[in-house]
Amino acid sequence: DAEITQSPRHKITETGRQVTLACHQTWNHNNMFWYRQDLGHGLRLIHYSYGVQDTNKGEVSDGYSVSRSNTEDLPLTLESAASSQTSVYFCASSESNIREWQLGDEQFFGPGTRLTVL
């Protein structure tokens, strides 16, 4: 069955270290997204991609970067981890072709990565 996976599921790191969170989907979806979930804020969009070599900044992109070298993967990198980046991170994907202006398509979420920055 097609799925979306994230690794690691839990990560503890120190301030200033570089951290990469992996996201892998086997749906063959064009669109991929990274969100962070914090109490009282719901989920906020960090970065997103509509296809290979395409990346875009979301609402809370400072301190994060992504790259899309193939359809299946969108790794999220924290260049220099800060305590404010302690959060739960979710990756998601969807299949719509934006040129067709399709609305209402479901995003499929991974199980999340809990990151703690000490």
Place this chain on the structure above:
Amino acid sequence: GNSVTQMEGPVTLSEEAFLTINCTYTATGYPSLFWYVQYPGEGLQLLLKATKADDKGSNKGFEATYRKETTSFHLEKGSVQVSDSAVYFCALSEWGGAQKLVFGQGTRLTINP
């Protein structure tokens, strides 16, 4: 910018009670509206959606109607079960094919037997 506001939780109900979780939105254009559910330790799953005014989304006994005049998308269920205990998120998809989701803050629901 676009935003979603949900009723604050947590919400605690007894089994078989009626559930309403309020959701209102601010958006330009014609957003699509969603309810996602997050069970403990899991990612989010789509519960239901509506893509235009007066549409009703429904799934697993839950319903929500897209009300453009009141900019609302309230979630309702007639008789809740213990298994409905979860966090519920209202969200909108920005008009124009961008597919980006804007979420409310989430409402934690606990159902007691």
